[in-house]
Every structure is written in C-alpha cells, then in structure tokens.
Amino acid sequence: MTNEKLARGADRPALIVGVLLLALAGIVYYDASKQTITSNYGLGPTAMPYVACIGLVLLGLAHLFVAFRDGLPRPEAADKSALLWIIGGLIGLIACIAAGGGFVVAITILFACTARGFGRRALLADVAIGFVLGLVIFLVFAKLLTLLLPAGPLEHLFI
C-alpha cells in the first residue's frame, strides 16, 4: 500500500526539500553541540541554534508529509541553455576576481554572458558594451569616491 503510494503519488521535489531541511537541522544541531563556551548568565550561544533546529525538523517533516499529499506546485520546464549562460557568466565573474583579472574584465564577462542568455546573438557587441560599462564604473568609483574596485593588470593602466 505504502509502496504503491510512493510510486504513484510521492512528489519528488517536496521529498527532496524535506530531506534537505532535515539535513540542515542536523548540521545546525551538530555545530551547536560542539560549542564549548557558554554564557555566565541567561541563555548561551546554543539556545537559538536549537530553536532553529526544532523549526527546521518540523518543517522538514511537514514537507515529507506534503510530498504524499499535494506536493509542491509543479513548475514548467526551464530553458536550460539560458540558465547555463547566466550561471556561466556569474562563475566567470567570480573566477576572474579570484584570479586577479580585475573588475572591468569580470563585468565584461558577466554582461556579455547574461545578454547571450537572454537571447542576444551579437556577442562581440555585448562584450564591447560590457567593457565600456565596466571601465566607466571603475573610473567613477576610483576618481570620485576614492574607492578602489578590484584591480587587475588592465585597471593599473588607469590608476
């Protein structure tokens, strides 16, 4: 009976969310249980984590319960390539900053990839727009606000 229902009616996203919430509760509990230092008076640093933990467990269980009822709202299929372009742009930005490539290049990557994800085909033109945008922002920040955005080899030509 239960098996049958599992096969037929369990809503996978709801199940996954439920399990993830329980796992998160486990992490919070584990971290709190490792605390060695407490307050002298009143509540210690572990009280709130335990409250959060109880809440997460209850919500996790509720999700498991819901999985066998209505489940979560069913989304439509997503446009994977659009998502991948934008995510790629964001990862490119982080990688560029981490590698010391500087602000302007990072912004160029993000701008061009996002525009591509939204269906533009003129990648070169978008690279140019992103580059100019990044450079203008960088200079405004550096000169007017004296705030140095992450600088790479390119930016050092301007400061």
Place this chain on the structure above:
Amino acid sequence: MLTSLLKRGAIVAIAVAGLSTAAFAQLELKIMAPASPGGGWDGTARSMQQALMASGIAKSVQVANVTGAGGTIGLAQLINAKGDGSQLMVNGFVMVGAILLNKSPVNLSQTTPIARLTAEALVIVVPTDSPIKSAKDLAERVKADPAKVTWAGGSAGGADHILAALFTEAAGGDAKKINYIPFSGGGEALAAMLGGRVTAGISGYGEFEGQIKAGKLRVVGVSSSARLANAPDAPTLKEGGVNLELMNWRSVVAPPGLSAEQTKTLSDAVAKLVKTKEWAEILKARGWDDAYLGGAEFAAFMTAEQTRVSKVMTDVGLVK
C-alpha cells in the same frame, strides 16, 4: 555639481603632483585597512594616506579595505604577501583579542612590526544617580558579587570586555563570573547606561564625553597612567585604588620576510609621518592621542600585550 567635484578632484591631483616632486617622492605605498570603509582602522589608514601624500613623504598611497573577522582576514592576506616592502596594514589592540577568539591560524608575531601610532584611554562610567561614587566602590561590589554588576560595552573579546575582566581581577573578584553585556556600537551601550539598565559602562573616553560633561554620567576611572589632558577632573583607576592600566592602541605592521633595508624604509616613512604638521592636525581633529613607539620597543610592547590579553581571555573563559 559633477563638474565641481571633478574640478576639486583635479585641484587635489595637481596639488599632489606638485608636492610629489619633493624629497621621498619615490615611495609608493599600499595601506590595508582590515575593516570596511568607515570604521576606526579605515579612518587611520585614510588619515595616513592623506598626511603621507600631502607632506610629500610618499608619491602615491592607496588604501585597500579587506573586511572581516576582526581584521584577521586582512592579517592572513598580509602574511601571504611575504617580502612585499610596499605594503602596510593598520591594526590595533582589538585585533589581538580577535585572533584568539577566532582561533585564527595566523597571528601578529608573524608580521614585521613597524610602529604604534595612537592610543586612546578607556573610561568606566556609572549613571549619575548611581550609589557608586568611585573605583573603590565599584571594586567592592564586584568583589562581593560579580553577577550583580552588569557591564555594558562593545563587542565580546574587545578592549572594553578585557578592561572589565582586568578590573574584576584587580578588585579581587572572580573574572569567570563577570556579567559583561556586549552591545553593538557605542550608541546602544550608552543608551543602556542612560536608561539605568546596567551598573557600569566602558568605552573610549570620546564616546562618553558629551554625557559626562552634561552631568548624566559619572567617571569612575580612566584607564590611562595619568589623567587626561581634556578631562583633568576624571581620576585614573590607579588613583581609585585599582592597579590597572590599559590603552586601546592602533599601529601599523608590514608583511613578514622583509630585508633590513625594506623595514628601514617603511619605519622611516612612518617616523617622518608622525612628525608632520598634517598628521598633528588630523590627530587633533579626530581626538586621537599620539602614542608613537617605533622599532624594537614596539615589537616588545606588542608581544607583552599579546601575553596579557591571552591570559585574561583564558581567565574569563572566552578562550579554552
């Protein structure tokens, strides 16, 4: 409006360019403020930048902010920049505690100490209508029952907290039982004081000055060795019979692995900086006290402070 700002920028640029033809024009520095823009360390870094460039000691100075974890993230970056003789980092007393509290894998003894720049005395105050009149009164209460004396001050493990712990120990109380309540920012702690929610409050003298002068707070003691020039009526803790001294200092350090020559260049630049009139003006405007201490003396001082803070934090139970 934009043009007016641009113009002002241009004027500054020209002024700087003109000055940079003076001696020492070669020095290019990067000063790291291991905190977000706007904080105390950032203020110190930007003031140094201003004075170093205006006085022509350095050709160009850039301030970089590295935010996070009581400055220990900036410290780790500095230690990674081994052998870089063009970098300085602002740090201070608070970082000593933060390193211990955050169990930071790097610590200040790995850096090349350059100089202590400023120091600020802390002050212990009570509301004016409090029965506590002096450091001695407060010491007696702390000794009798530390739980009943609530302290308001800045973040856990910061200078205020350490002073409260040292006071309790000096008074013969049990520092482990101290009832210290950290507030975020001086404003909230001050409000708790004025509202009479806590027994005593600790902060830099400047933050409480207005209320002390207005007669809403009473000074129990200042933590410096002698009375403050701008508050000659406020007794020191020592005068009140509590043998205790603590200054919230700020300093600059450089990356490890510098050659003797590199260290000398940086030390000389800072030594010159503190003698400029630009620096004196900034100190006066910001209400900072000059506490310049250079070279080996500063290194010894920093080590001594590390030992002291480490002991107190263990006593209080902040570090195990």
Place this chain on the structure above:
Amino acid sequence: METTVALLNGFSVALEPSKLMFCLIGVFLGTAVGVLPGIGPALTVALLLPVTFKLDPAGSLIMFAGIYYGGMYGGSTTAILLNAPGESASLATALEGSKMAKAGRGGPALATAAIGSFVAGLIATFGLAFLAPWLVEVAIKFGPWDYFALMIVAFVTVSATFGDSPLRGLTSLFLGITLGLVGIDKLTGQARLTFGVPELLNGVEVTTLAVGLFAVGEALYVASKRFRDPEEIIPIKGSLWMSKEDWKRSWAPWLRGTAFGFPIGALPAGGAEVPTFLSYSTERKLCKYPEEFGKGAIEGVAGPEAANNASAAGTLVPLLTLGLPTSATAAIMLAGFQQYGLNPGPLLFAEKPDLVWGLIASLFIANVMLVILNLPLIGLWVKLLAVPQPWLYAGILVFATMGTLAVNPSPVELGMLFLFGYLGYLMRRYDYPVAPMVVGLILGPMAEAQLRRALQISLGDPMILLENPISATLLGLAFVALVAPFVMKGLNRFKAAED
C-alpha cells in the same frame, strides 16, 4: 515658542547661498549613491569625511544630512525599478514596487515613494524639531526586553509576506533565521556555523542575501522561462504620474508609515527595517483591495517608503539630543561632528544653536530639494525599463554584483551572492516566497541578542519580559495578532454552523 524662534533662526543660517549649495551637493550625491546597491549613505559620508576636513562645520554637516536623506530616497529607485533593494530598509518597498514597475506602473510607484518620502521626511523633521527632547526620554527607557518584544511583534506580522502557503513561508523564514546564526555570536564571541571559513565569521550580509534572492534570482527565473512564458515588461501603462485614485490610496499609508517610522527610528536599537515591515503588513491588512497585494499594490510602496524615511529622521533624535549614534550613518555623522571638535548632545544645543538649528532647518530644505530633484527624474528612470530585455537584465546583474565588488570583493562573498541567486531561482520556481528569508536574517539575530541581554540582566529570570509594561504590552499585541485570525476563522465557522 522658543523652539519656533530657534528654528526660524536656523532657517536664516540654512538659507545662506553657500549652505544651500552644500545641501544641494549632499542630496545629489546621496541620491546617486543611494541608487547603488550595497553602497549606502554611511559609506559615502565616510569617504567624504577627509574631503570635507577643511570646509566649515555647518556647511559640511548640512551636506552630510543631505546625503543621508538623499540616500534614503535613492534606495527606493533600484528597489522599484530593478527589484534590487540597495539596503535592508528598502526591502519592503521592492515587494510591491517591482511588481508595479513591471506592470507599467513604475511612474506612480516612484512618485508615491518620492512624495511619501517627502511627506514623511517633513513630518518627521517637525517631530525632530519639536518633540526630540521629550521623545528621547521615552526612547532610552526601552530596555533589551522591550526591544525583544518589538521584534516579536515584527516577526508575527511577517506572515503577511508568506503568500499562499504558510508551510513554504515558514520554511523561507526559518532558512533566514538559520542563516542569521552564521558568524560570530555577538554575546560570547564564539563562531557558529562557519566551518572554519574565516570569511563567514562576519556573518551573512543582508544586502548580499537580498540582492541575491531578489535581483539575481529573478534574472535567472525570467531567463529560464523566456520562450515558454516570455515576461513582458511594460515601461509605461496609463499615466506616468499618480492618478486621483493613486493619491486617494496613498495618503493614509504615508501617514501611517510615518507614525511607525519616526518613533521606532528614534529608539536607540529600533532601526529602519522593523517599521517598514510593520507598515507593509498593516497596509496589507487595511487595504481595500487585498487581492492586489503581491501583484503591485500602491499602498505597499507608499507605507514602507514613508516609514523608512521617517525613521531616518528619527535616528537623528538620539544623535542630536544625546550624541547617540544608532545607525551606521549616524555613527559616521557623529565622527563628522567630532572632526570639528563638536560633541552632539544637550550641550551642543546650548553652545552652538546656530549650527544645530541650521542643520535641522536644512533637513527641511533637503527634503524639498529631493522631491524637486526626484519627480522630474521619474520619467527618465522609467525609460530604463524600455531598454531591451537582454541588456536590462545584464545591467541589473552588473549592478547587483557591483555593491559586493565595491565593499567586500572576496570570492567567498561573491560565491554567496551567486548561491543565494540560484536559491532565489529555485524558490521562485517552486513558489516559495523569498521575502521572509531576508526578514528572518534581519530580525533573527536582533531578537536573539536582545533576549539574551535581557536574561543576562535579569540573571536568567524570564519573568522580566512580562514585568515591564512596554514589553508586556507588545508581547500581548503579538499574541493577539497571532491568535486573532484563528479565532475569527473559528467564529465564522461557528456562525456558519449555526445558520
């Protein structure tokens, strides 16, 4: 009477051409940086401090005040147009504002925000001038237990942002509360949930979460259903200006928002976020068209935006009367005062009345300038939405990451922004509301710290929460707000059964 004379004197100072100029520079700069997410008035004032070092004190303080007010105006613009709340105080504005903008009602949304800010700023500045000494006496009476009770009230009212499903709303809220645990515990200095990553010790930045969930998440979501269900952004539909109906629906929320914002802003630990949440949920309850909430109800912009500006003026009450800085910007303004050897507080009113009253008078002027500056800009701002969609969203993402890049450009922080963006996408996909998560992150740590401070003062006795009249009243209110809907439902059912 005395106050009126002093204020008039103040105007004679503030209306000097040079002071007007400083005020204008201030409001312009403030609006410009307020538009940038993550770069708030605090940062701007901090960066300008060294520049103004040599200027005269009154002039530069007036400029700082202009920046402060201007930043509050500017914050709403990105929240409405780009769904990227630049600071936590404009979070509530983004909820309805961005929906209005997409439906072609960006003009009225920006207008009600600007005029609401103006009305609130005006009333609150009057409050600052005439009620400050009295209000501050009440404000410092607030103890940690009272703040805790206030947070609980705010928590209860958050349910207004839950949407259709309490389960999904609560899940979002608890995720926010859990994120709020990350970092150094304020009261003991211990690291929680940081897993040895030093960048996490400072906790999760509210703007990182808000910009990630709102702006990045939305961009991903819109892109993912581009073909199937193309989003249509209508730059302008109907009038660019507020219609008669809009005025009728806006004025009461403006006043109520001010009534929340000013007193709570004046509390030393009140902040600007709590009043905006309270205002949002109140307007939702009182609105004649509750079905419009979540789809772009003008009340949901008018109220929170007024609350946020009134609280900015409220913050100046403890700053000027006691020298208490209760927000980051106020703390830096205090540094600005001290740079000239001035200490705000009761003495300053007596010693330098020209300066203090000149400053207050210039707040009125700043307010007028801002509304004059902002209203004509609306037409220009709305045109932004006519930018082709690929560029618009690419620009939004550039904007969204810029704040983080300027303030804390570490790969960990950027990674968090990106992860929150993806989470925001998934949450939108499965219809989880994102706002409660940000609310949880803001209120959770505040409530925890205040409760623990209260219990530390009472040496662990929880009765302290009920013994104090203010906290007892607020907790009672929260209880009623929590239980009332159920009781009403029960009553209706009971009635139905009787029929």
